[in-house]
Structures are given as C-alpha cells and as structure tokens.
Amino acid sequence: MQSRKIRVGMVGGGQGAFIGNVHRIAMRISDQFDLCAACFSSDPARADASAREQGIAAQRSYHDYAQMAQLEAARDDGIEAVIVVTPNHLHFPIACAFLELGMHVICDKPLSLDSAQAEHLIALSQRYGKQLWVTYNYTAYPMVREARARILRGDLGKIRSIQVEYSQDWLATALERDGQKQASWRTDPKRAGAAGCLGDIGVHAFNLLQYMTGLVPDRIAANLHSFVEGRVLDDHAQIWMRFAQGARANLLCSQIAVGKENYLRIQVFGEGGALDWCQESPNHLMFSQLNGDTQRCSRARHHSDPAVQASCLIPAGHPEGYLEAFALLYRDIAAALRHENVASNAHAALRDMQFIEACLTSQKADNAWVDFPV
Structure with a gap:
C-alpha cells in the first residue's frame, strides 16, 4: 500500500x-x-x-x-x-x-x-x-531498460562496439547574441561550466552508454569544436572510447546538426547479436542475432523482461514517451527515498563529470588518448 x-x-x-x-x-x-x-x-x-x-x-x-x-x-x-x-x-x-x-x-x-x-x-x-x-531520464525508458536486461544476461555475447549519438540543431546559429535565455547560459562558461554541447547533451549520451551496457571506459580521446563564430564553448564533439574488456565506442554529440531536432540513438554490437534503440521511436527496440532475423521488440509485450514489463505505465500499443520516462525515474526516486531497494545514480553522475574532464584534457593535448578513472 x-x-x-x-x-x-x-x-x-x-x-x-x-x-x-x-x-x-x-x-x-x-x-x-x-x-x-x-x-x-x-x-x-x-x-x-x-x-x-x-x-x-x-x-x-x-x-x-x-x-x-x-x-x-x-x-x-x-x-x-x-x-x-x-x-x-x-x-x-x-x-x-x-x-x-x-x-x-x-x-x-x-x-x-x-x-x-x-x-x-x-x-x-x-x-x-x-x-x-x-535526473538522467533517458535511462528510465522501458525499452532502454529492456536493452540493459538483455545485454546483462548475455543475449549479445561479448560486447565489441557501441555507437551513440545525441544531435540537435537549435544552436546552429548564434541565438545567444539575440538574448535567447537558454542559449545564453548554455554557451556561457561561467554558468554552464567548461563544456558546452558536451556538458549539455554529451553527458546524457555517455550516461546512457554506461547504464545500458554496464561498461566504463578506461581510455578516452576527444575532439571538441565550436562551429558558430565567436562561440566560446563547444557546439560539436566526437569522442572515442576503449574498454578494458576489449570493446570500442564512438560518441557523437552536436547542437549544430541541421535537421536533427533531438536525435538520441544507441547501437550495441556483440559477438552474437546487436541492439538498436532510438528516442524517436522509444517504444521499440531492434534486436538482431548473428545469422538470424532482426526483431522489432515492442514495449510491454510478452517477450519483455518481467521487471521492465511491470514498470510500464500503460498497455502495449499506447505510446509512452519522454514525460512517462521522466515519471518512471521519479517513481524510482520515490522508492529510494522510502528506503526501498533502489540505488541512487550519484556515482554514475560523478563518472559523467570525470568524463567531461577527460574529454577536455584530451582536447587540450591535441586529441590524445587519456586515462579514465574506472
């Protein structure tokens, strides 16, 4: 009760x-x-x-x-x-x-x-x-949690490659010069911090990668760039990661990618299978098996992990989206505050800050590979 x-x-x-x-x-x-x-x-x-x-x-x-x-x-x-x-x-x-x-x-x-x-x-x-x-809300999408469950139980085999992209186009022009409030503080290092696009949406992509795969890189190389003239902080970044387990990852985040409204996608490739999830179709997960078919898995269907299926707010066929995922995260937070068996994500958030710092270090060293604290 x-x-x-x-x-x-x-x-x-x-x-x-x-x-x-x-x-x-x-x-x-x-x-x-x-x-x-x-x-x-x-x-x-x-x-x-x-x-x-x-x-x-x-x-x-x-x-x-x-x-x-x-x-x-x-x-x-x-x-x-x-x-x-x-x-x-x-x-x-x-x-x-x-x-x-x-x-x-x-x-x-x-x-x-x-x-x-x-x-x-x-x-x-x-x-x-x-x-x-x-509030890393993207980790609360049911099909993101379904992907995590499948990866952790070994459905893909050993992970080989991860590709994650978070792209937008709203900063393709210098909105900050026109007094647009959100653009003004997000491009100001005094208020946003040392990273722009990387700190705004790149951390979401990195956090999603960590959550879905359970992997943390041990080496990182980064290329950060500002395409809009006069902009101090990055508006586009590419990051490469190596993992002690042998996997490799590419992360792209951009806020100058014309035509990309809020495009978040992650693909995970293993020895025996692959998963593909995109926020623009959040209720579905593509699952491929080596030498087999590619399945379009739907939220809240019988093939779902039982814990994931139980977390869904509405039956299959009724779309759950951004707001519902946010609500599911708040439900987790409520459980944690009531001392139920739900762990805080604060340590993952710390790794996200270390990720930003490692990327900035790599950028300053001409995009060199740098160690990442595991």
Whole structure:
C-alpha cells in the first residue's frame, strides 16, 4: 500500500522554464510527490507568480534558496527533498545547502561543474544519510531498460562496439547574441561550466552508454569544436572510447546538426547479436542475432523482461514517451527515498563529470588518448 506523498520543494523552474515544468508533470504522473514549497526565481515577482500558478502557499514561496532551506528545515511539515532545476553553476551550492540541513537532493544534470564538487556532494549525502539523485531520464525508458536486461544476461555475447549519438540543431546559429535565455547560459562558461554541447547533451549520451551496457571506459580521446563564430564553448564533439574488456565506442554529440531536432540513438554490437534503440521511436527496440532475423521488440509485450514489463505505465500499443520516462525515474526516486531497494545514480553522475574532464584534457593535448578513472 502506498504511503503518503513525499513533500518536495523546487529551486528554479519558474514561469517560462522548460525543464521545471517537465519535472512537475513527471511528478504528477508518478503520483508520489507533493510540491509544497519553491524558490522559482531570484526575481520576487516572478517567483511569487510562479508559486501562485502551482498552488503553493504564499508563505512558502521563497526568493532566496538559502532562506528556503533554513525555513523549511525548521517546519514540522517541511520539505523532505529539493529539486534543483537551475543553470549548472548553481547546482553545487544549492545541493550543499539542502543536504547540510537534512534534505534529499534531486538535481538536473550535470550534478556539478567538476568532479571535485560531485565528490563533495556524494560525501555530504553519505554523511547526513540523504539521497542524491541526478535526473538522467533517458535511462528510465522501458525499452532502454529492456536493452540493459538483455545485454546483462548475455543475449549479445561479448560486447565489441557501441555507437551513440545525441544531435540537435537549435544552436546552429548564434541565438545567444539575440538574448535567447537558454542559449545564453548554455554557451556561457561561467554558468554552464567548461563544456558546452558536451556538458549539455554529451553527458546524457555517455550516461546512457554506461547504464545500458554496464561498461566504463578506461581510455578516452576527444575532439571538441565550436562551429558558430565567436562561440566560446563547444557546439560539436566526437569522442572515442576503449574498454578494458576489449570493446570500442564512438560518441557523437552536436547542437549544430541541421535537421536533427533531438536525435538520441544507441547501437550495441556483440559477438552474437546487436541492439538498436532510438528516442524517436522509444517504444521499440531492434534486436538482431548473428545469422538470424532482426526483431522489432515492442514495449510491454510478452517477450519483455518481467521487471521492465511491470514498470510500464500503460498497455502495449499506447505510446509512452519522454514525460512517462521522466515519471518512471521519479517513481524510482520515490522508492529510494522510502528506503526501498533502489540505488541512487550519484556515482554514475560523478563518472559523467570525470568524463567531461577527460574529454577536455584530451582536447587540450591535441586529441590524445587519456586515462579514465574506472
């Protein structure tokens, strides 16, 4: 029987913010959370207007995240977890403030600006016995989890090659010069961090690779480039990986790929089989066997892994997409916060920060191969 809903607050994600609304929709679908406090914006008028839209009481609409953490910690009915949906440079200080006052943290990616900050947050979560999650929502698609189950049980044999691509075209022109808010902070190293496209969507591709295959590279080489004149951070990157088990991987991420709206695809090739999943057809997984047929596997059908099939929100034939996958991740987070047997993804998020740093090191060394901490 489901216990009461988990009380949560949100920092960032006010009026006009894309990802904040996605989180709220996902929470509603999961039916596990009650959003009862927020610091939606540092602008008081915008913060309060956003709170009214979400039905949050005026006294729990905050204009400063540190004050929010202090006052919510002092309430008998205070929030149990905070959701951080701000630009990257604010993730670390906000997460610290809430962890240190005894609240769980659910953070948009990336977890921090560098691996040292990520390690510090993990240490804080362990010290205070609190959960630390990063919302890598693509890992919650049922057919991604189906692919993972098949790989881990050996359906493909030994993995030989992995190809993953995440391409968009929305930054093919200098939107940041026109004052477009999302483009402005994502191309600003002070707010986005040292990586642009790599840190924005490349980490999603790398995280998906880790999750689906269970493999972590031991060597990385990277080529990062900015095609738009005057842009400081990369808008296109190619990464090559070697694995101790013998596999090789290619990762392409781009935000200047004209015609690619939000194209995320991963292909895994083993000695005896292969898998191919694309977010543009998220309810299907292509499974090929050596010298055999290629099967189009559908979500929630009888061939699915039992745990994956049980996680589906609606029957086969009804499409589940981006929002439902986000909701499934929130369902996992709720289970973890209730001390059920679900592990946090914080250590994978740390590896994602180490991945960015390794790529930047390789780029500075003329695309040389560099060691990756396993």
